[in-house]
Amino acid sequence: MSNDLLPQNDSPIFCRVSINNDEKWVHGIITYISFDKNMAEVFLSAKYFKNYFNEGSKIVIKSLDENSETLFTGSVSRKVISIRKQAITIQINKVLGYNNQRKYERFGVDYSCRIRYEENISYIASISDISLGGGLIYSDDLFEEGKEVDIDVFVTSKISISFTGRIIRRIANKNGGYSYGVQLIDIDDENYSLLFDLIEYLQTQKKHITKEWDIFNKLKYSLYTISILGIFVLIFVVFASKAL
Known part of the structure; x- marks a missing residue:
């Protein structure tokens, strides 16, 4: 490799x-x-x-x-x-x-969603990653590639994001069901604002690990510095006591 x-x-x-x-x-x-x-x-x-x-x-x-x-x-x-x-x-x-040919960064999530496949027919599924360009959806039901579907993502009990997407990829899972790559093709202003706010929130979660990494390194190097200074102080005290 x-x-x-x-x-x-x-x-x-x-x-x-x-x-x-x-x-x-x-x-x-x-x-x-x-x-x-x-x-x-x-x-x-x-x-x-x-x-x-x-x-x-x-x-x-x-x-x-x-x-x-x-x-x-x-x-x-x-x-x-x-x-x-x-x-x-x-x-x-x-x-x-x-x-990498993706226009938008994807973020891992675990939300329930509803797929409105035909008029008055809907299916419950789950979405495992999301971006401003679409997401990855898991479902036990079979949908056609190239099909346009309406999707409602249930972020909380009070907040949902709705958009129209196109199924661009379908992969059968080993444990049954399917993974669907869905491209966002239409969303109204209100739902886009909700999606944008969600992506901003997920972006802050990503930054948390970077902040923890910075704090950890600063603490580690501070302890190294203190240890080295302690050794020098100890050596100085030993030599000073012998000189006396």
Whole structure:
């Protein structure tokens, strides 16, 4: 596998992480990756370490930059949370990379939705990611590719977002049902405003992991500095006492 899929550099790479095919994706930062060694390290929020991640868990990671998207699967070989490190180590077993042709960034969600397929006929489904350009919907029902459908996304018990989409991709799932890639083709001003506000909110959630990463590094380097200063002070005290 070529290293060109996700070049290593000093800057952390934002990613999304799913454990054991969970539809819930959590945000992380890839701090190290080597396709030659089939190994990666991912910084994650401390709140996920206790129960969410276990050594041996199967893992899927998606990373996205301006030009390409990389997806790789593997297993958690180690998890460490300490002053020096807050990350999981991943043994990589499969890598896929392809050009990024999406106009809008996608965000992982877990909302119920309704698909209005024909007049007076509707189906309950779920949406697992969403963007200003559409989303990915799971349903047990079979719909035609190319078909235009009306979709209501239930964000909360009081807020829903409605739009018209076109089914551009259908994939049969191993556990039954189908995954549908839906392109947004029509939305009114009120619903677009709701969708835009939702995307802004999801964007702030993405920024939380970056903020935690910055705080963690500042704390870590501060402790390093204090430790080094402590060693110098100790050495000075020892030599000063001997000189006296």
